[in-house]
Amino acid sequence: MTASPRPRRRADAERSIARIVAAARERLGTDPNATTDDIAKAAGVGRMTLYGHFRTRADLVDAALRGAVEDGDRTLAAVDLAGDAYEAMRRLLVSSWALVAESAALLTAAQGVLPAGRVRELHEGPAARVGELVRRGRDQGVFRTDMPTAWLVGVVQHILHGAAEEVRAGRLEMAPGELSDMVTKSVLAVLAAPPAPGPSPAETPPGRAV
Known part of the structure; x- marks a missing residue:
């Protein structure tokens, strides 16, 4: 029986979220007008990934x-x-x-x-x-x-x-x-x-x- 990939996907998503939040704290901590593009770049993820976790x-x-x-x-x-x-x-x-x-x-x-x-x-x-x-x-x-x-x-x-x-x-x-x-x-x-x-x-x- 093949193991479900869901736990792996969940762990990957949690790591991605953690990177994005950490980048947001860093960028917004120096510039309150930092854009989502700025934050995505700092987190090393694409816009689609960022918006997949945070709608706005x-x-x-x-x-x-x-x-x-x-x-x-x-x-x-x-x-x-x-x-x-x-x-x-x-x-x-x-x-x-x-x-x-x-x-x-x-x-x-x-x-x-x-x-x-x-x-x-x-x-x-x-x-x-x-x-x-x-x-x-x-x-x-x-x-x-x-x-x-x-x-x-x-x-x-x-x-x-x-x-x-x-x-x-x-x-x-x-x-x-x-x-x-x-x-x-x-x-x-x-x-x-x-x-x-x-x-x-x-x-x-x-x-x-x-």
């Missing part, structure tokens, strides 16, 4: 962004988030910024062809990690409690992605270490619990400055 450019961009987010999420899962939530958030932000800066052009490509809801859906994993850390910081008294967690998570994402776009567009030119420090400080300033209000003038003991 949007489908291919979706796969590329999904792969980048999944790889990034695995990297962030390895960040030590134990102990003080403020310092844990600092460590998470440093790693997050490195990943966001690396994929800024790819995200721009995705925002150009994918619905906003789909881009948010793909980032649910990283957003959930930030949200859990924000909630823990509230319990520890180091993060503010006067704004919804969902809003604070959204602000964190906007700062990271906004800074990456400014860098990509050439409007923000700083050394990598300075950029990371600036982004981290900006986010922590938003999240930090405001200082407790001091005594009113009427409550200030005589002879003590306010």
